[in-house]
Amino acid sequence: xxxxxxxxxxxxxxxxxxxxxxxxxxxxxxxxxxxxxxxxxxxxxxxxxxxxxxxxxxxxxxxxxxxxxxxxxxxxxxxxxxxxxxxxxxxxxxxxxxxxxxxxxxxxxxxxxxxxxxxxxxxxxxxxxxxxxxxxxxxxxxxxxxxxxxxxxxxxxxxxxxxxxxxxxxxxxxxxxxxxxxxxx
Amino acid sequence: xxxxxxxxxxxxxxxxxxxxxxxxxxxxxxxxxxxxxxxxxxxxxxxxxxxxxxxxxxxxxxxxxxxxxxxxxxxxxxxxxxxxxxxxxxxxxxxxxxxxxxxxxxxxxxxxxxxxxxxxxxxxxxxxxxxxxxxxxxxxxxxxxxxxxxxxxxxxxxxxxxxxxxxxxxxxxxxxxxxxxxxxxxxxxxxxxxxxxxxxxxxxxxxxxxxx
Numbered sequence: 001x002x003x004x005x006x007x008x009x010x011x012x013x014x015x016x017x018x019x020x021x022x023x024x025x026x027x028x029x030x031x032x033x034x035x036x037x038x039x040x041x042x043x044x045x046x047x048x049x050x051x052x053x054x055x056x057x058x059x060x061x062x063x064x065x066x067x068x069x070x071x072x073x074x075x076x077x078x079x080x081x082x083x084x085x086x087x088x089x090x091x092x093x094x095x096x097x098x099x100x101x102x103x104x105x106x107x108x109x110x111x112x113x114x115x116x117x118x119x120x121x122x123x124x125x126x127x128x129x130x131x132x133x134x135x136x137x138x139x140x141x142x143x144x145x146x147x148x149x150x151x152x153x154x155x156x157x158x159x160x161x162x163x164x165x166x167x168x169x170x171x172x173x174x175x176x177x178x179x180x181x182x183x184x185x
Numbered sequence: 186x187x188x189x190x191x192x193x194x195x196x197x198x199x200x201x202x203x204x205x206x207x208x209x210x211x212x213x214x215x216x217x218x219x220x221x222x223x224x225x226x227x228x229x230x231x232x233x234x235x236x237x238x239x240x241x242x243x244x245x246x247x248x249x250x251x252x253x254x255x256x257x258x259x260x261x262x263x264x265x266x267x268x269x270x271x272x273x274x275x276x277x278x279x280x281x282x283x284x285x286x287x288x289x290x291x292x293x294x295x296x297x298x299x300x301x302x303x304x305x306x307x308x309x310x311x312x313x314x315x316x317x318x319x320x321x322x323x324x325x326x327x328x329x330x331x332x333x334x335x336x337x338x339x340x341x342x343x344x345x346x347x348x349x350x351x352x353x354x355x356x357x358x359x360x361x362x363x364x365x366x367x368x369x370x371x372x373x374x375x376x377x378x379x380x381x382x383x384x385x386x387x388x389x390x391x392x393x394x395x396x397x
Contacts (some may be wrong), residue, residue, distance in 0.1 A: 055204075089295050093295055094223055161292045
């Protein structure tokens with residue numbers, strides 16, 4: 001007669017993965033990926049808010065919305081691609097501009113880090129003008145321009161905003177025309 | 186190359202002076218609560234549903250006594266039964282629409298779903314105000330035709346109100362209360378939703394304009 005005794009150290013007997021440790025894993029994976037890709041969110045916050053408080057507020061709200069949607073993120077697209085949609089939706093649709101955004105100091109245009117290279121002053125000036133013109137666009141046009149600047153193609157832009165590709169293209173050309181007249185009056 | 190492409194080139198090649206958050210900064214954000222408009226619409230909608238349902242329970246007993254003695258107790262009972270059936274339908278649609286709001290949808294779809302949820306509640310409020318006005322008119326017509334009985338039931342004689350003035354005083358004060366109540370409600374909704382949804386409505390129109 002053979003007695004089968006259970007070996008307490010057997011690797012076959014695994015501790016059941018508790019929900020708690022699963023959550024920890026999910027949290028870790030989410031925070032790590034967001035930390036890596038945070039520039040995308042910061043760029044959106046810069047475009048859609050005018051001061052540091054509002055910037056942080058919007059970043060916070062986007063983080064919460066991303067985290068809520070994260071369990072359904074299947075990984076069939078890149079994390080960053082998925083982020084664009086959720087972050088832009090939050091900025092355009094869900095975010096409530098808080099009262100304290102009024103009467104506080106504005107960012108001074110865009111501040112690109114100046115490297116050792118000497119930049120042409122007029123180019124620098126033009127860029128600042130261009131950036132402030134983009135910031136003055138309405139929320140939807142701004143989203144189009146932002147995706148364009150991020151090198152998204154018209155298919156991705158149209159899918160993110162829920163408009164047709166043709167319409168996205170036509171609208172983009174109109175915005176370009178508008179910006180051109182602002183820069184070369 | 187046009188101006189926007191120039192900006193695009195710089196946008197990508199140069200490092201912007203952006204803030205940098207640490208792992209812990211981001212981790213702490215997960216514990217914070219959302220303050221999105223969807224959350225506010227949800228909270229306000231639930232408050233509205235509770236408010237309109239509880240109104241019926243808030244009526245004083247003396248009111249029920251008067252309606253019973255005036256012979257309209259049955260009318261009130263049947264209108265309440267119909268009201269609760271309609272109310273349940275509204276709750277169902279509200280829940281269904283609310284569940285359909287997903288931040289991962291495209292922008293237009295997301296906006297459409299939020300506005301749809303809001304519309305369900307709006308119709309619920311319109312229905313309530315409409316029913317309130319309609320029932321008030323019906324009841325007051327009945328009161329008017331039975332004004333002698335009403336004078337007895339309300340015991341106005343004991344308070345020294347002469348019978349000739351009673352009907353006009355009673356009906357005018359009823360009308361003033363109804364108009365004031367409706368006006369206050371309209372103002373409240375205009376304030377709450379007007380402010381909450383102004384930006385969303387504007388952006389939705391902007392997006393629809395592209396499609397034209």
